[in-house]
Each structure stands twice: as C-alpha cells, then as structure tokens.
Amino acid sequence: DTGVSQDPRHKITKRGQNVTFRCDPISEHNRLYWYRQTLGQGPEFLTYFQNEAQLEKSRLLSDRFSAERPKGSFSTLEIQRTEQGDSAMYLCASSSSSYNEQFFGPGTRLTVL
Amino acid sequence: AQSVAQPEDQVNVAEGNPLTVKCTYSVSGNPYLFWYVQYPNRGLQFLLKYITGDNLVKGSYGFEAEFNKSQTSFHLKKPSALVSDSALYFCAVRADFGNEKLTFGTGTRLTIIP
Numbered sequence: 001d002t003g004v005s006q007d008p009r010h011k012i013t014k015r016g017q018n019v020t021f022r023c024d025p026i027s028e029h030n031r032l033y034w035y036r037q038t039l040g041q042g043p044e045f046l047t048y049f050q051n052e053a054q055l056e057k058s059r060l061l062s063d064r065f066s067a068e069r070p071k072g073s074f075s076t077l078e079i080q081r082t083e084q085g086d087s088a089m090y091l092c093a094s095s096s097s098s099y100n101e102q103f104f105g106p107g108t109r110l111t112v113l
Numbered sequence: 114a115q116s117v118a119q120p121e122d123q124v125n126v127a128e129g130n131p132l133t134v135k136c137t138y139s140v141s142g143n144p145y146l147f148w149y150v151q152y153p154n155r156g157l158q159f160l161l162k163y164i165t166g167d168n169l170v171k172g173s174y175g176f177e178a179e180f181n182k183s184q185t186s187f188h189l190k191k192p193s194a195l196v197s198d199s200a201l202y203f204c205a206v207r208a209d210f211g212n213e214k215l216t217f218g219t220g221t222r223l224t225i226i227p
Contacts, residue, residue, distance in 0.1 A: 004156075031213065042117075042203050042217030043157070056212050091156065098213055099164055101147060104157040 002026060004105035006092050012111045013082055020078045021108045025094030032075050033102055034067055035091040036060065043091055049075060082112045115140040117204050119218035126194045127226050134189040134221045136204030143209040146187040148178055151201040151220070160202075163187060164209075174198070194225045 005024045013019050025032050030051050035043035046065070048056045051072040061067075064082075069075040079086055089109050093102035116139045126132045138144055148160040161172025168180045178189045187204060201222050205215040 033214070035215075040219070042205070042219050043215075045214035045216070048213055056214060058214070093157075095213075099145075101159045101162050102215060103159065104149070106156040 004092055004094050004103055006090075006105040006108050008108060009106060010109050010111075012113065014113050015082060015084060017082055018078065018080045019082060019110065020076055021090055021092075021110075023075045023077070023092030023105060025074070025092070026096075026103055029094035029096050029103075030072065031095040031097070031102075032069055033093040033095070034075070034077055035093065035104075037089040037091055037107070038087075046077075079110075082110075084112045086110060087112045115206055115208060115216045117206050117216055117218035119202075119204055119221045121221050122219070123222050123224070125224045125226060128196055129193050132191050132194045132198070132223065132225075134202050134204075134223060136187045136189065136218060137185050138187060138204070138206040139185065140206050140208050142211075144187075145207045145209055146178075146180060147205040147215065148172065148176070148187075148189050149203045149205065149217075151203065157203065160189070196225045196227050199223055199225045 007022045032049045034046040037043045047067050049069040052069050064080045067077045089107045091107045093104045095102045118137045146163040149157040151157050163170050163180045171177045176191050201220045203220050204218045207215050
C-alpha cells in the first residue's frame with residue numbers, strides 16, 4: 001500500500017497526558033498537512049509543511065500542539081497536557097505540488113477521558 | 114477568508130435516479146475546488162477537482178461537477194445513483210495563491226434508496 005499511513009489508529013488517554021501521532025506521507029510527496037475533524041464537521045486545517053519547513057499554522061493550533069517534519073519525510077503531531085476538547089479525528093494528508101489534490105490517511109482517533 | 118457551504122445535511126435519492134449534492138464557496142482570488150467522499154471507518158477519498166479550464170469536470174466512480182463562477186457554486190452530480198454511492202460527501206476550496214490550506218464544508222450525507 002503506497003497511500004498515506006497514520007499511527008496509531010486509535011488513542012485513548014487521560015486528561016493531562018501527552019500524546020504523539022505519526023504520519024507517513026506518500027513517498028516523494030513534499031507537502032504534508034494536518035487536519036482535525038470532529039463529529040458532524042468537515043476537517044479543519046491545523047498546519048502544513050513543505051519539505052521540512054512548517055509554512056503555516058492555524059489559530060486552532062494552540063501552544064499545547066507542536067508538529068515536526070524533521071527530514072522532510074514523516075511527520076509527528078504532539079499534544080501536551082491533553083484536554084477533553086482535544087478529542088477528535090486527526091487527519092494527515094500529502095500532496096506532490098500546489099496544484100494537485102491532497103491524499104488523506106485513515107486518521108488517528110483521539111479520545112481524552 | 115475562505116468558506117464553503119453545503120446547504121443540505123442529508124440527501125436521499127432512489128437508486129437509478131440522478132443525484133446532485135450542492136456546494137457554494139467564497140474565496141479571495143480564483144478558486145481551486147475539490148470533492149471528497151468519506152465512507153464509514155475510512156479516510157477521505159478524492160473524487161474530483163477544478164483548477165482551471167472546462168467548467169465541467171469528471172472524476173471517479175462516474176461523478177462529475179460543474180463550476181459556475183457567477184453563482185460561486187460547484188455542485189456534484191451523477192446521472193444514475195448506485196446504492197454503493199451512499200456516503201458522506203465533502204466540498205472543499207482553497208485560493209489559487211498564498212496558503213495551501215483546504216477549507217471544507219460540513220458535509221452532506223447521501224443515501225441511495227434501493
């Protein structure tokens with residue numbers, strides 16, 4: 001399977017704990033995006049990388065959120081001191097150019113108890 | 114700012130009938146428009162896009178969409194619905210310059226009735 005992969009698929013954590021998600025984009029895609037989707041809503045943009053450079057961050061991405069793409073390949077999204085409001089599906093997507101569609105991974109479903 | 118409106122939360126269509134899922138958008142500059150489909154427990158799948166050129170674009174699984182600049186719309190259509198088309202459909206927009214973030218609508222649940 002050469003699609004976008006995400007790990008883990010599901011994460012249950014207690015409020016106040018830190019969590020980290022990983023995304024592996026389609027190989028040779030230089031653009032990588034993170035979105036968050038809550039029940040009944042469409043995905044909301046969080047942040048975007050071109051190669052290893054983080055080019056844009058949404059206001060939704062509070063100081064507790066950090067994303068990295070250290071070698072321009074896989075990316076991690078960390079949430080510190082999780083809150084119940086962080087419960088959502090976290091989606092990763094990748095693209096090969098500005099003009100092409102974004103291909104989405106299966107998502108990581110986070111539940112904060 | 115950019116936004117997408119999908120005015121119908123739910124659309125029901127009889128199998129074999131034509132279907133339309135509506136989308137209107139707002140964006141500064143020229144739009145790049147996309148339709149995605151989401152099946153239960155699966156990720157978003159790309160259906161089709163409009164970047165430039167012909168206003169009628171064709172995509173996967175027999176779907177097509179028509180870009181209407183004057184009405185700022187990008188409705189998704191299919192001539193003959195299949196039960197397997199039942200899913201959640203999202204319209205998305207971004208501007209042709211500047212940031213590359215997609216802004217999605219709230220989705221339309223399409224149910225095809227056998």
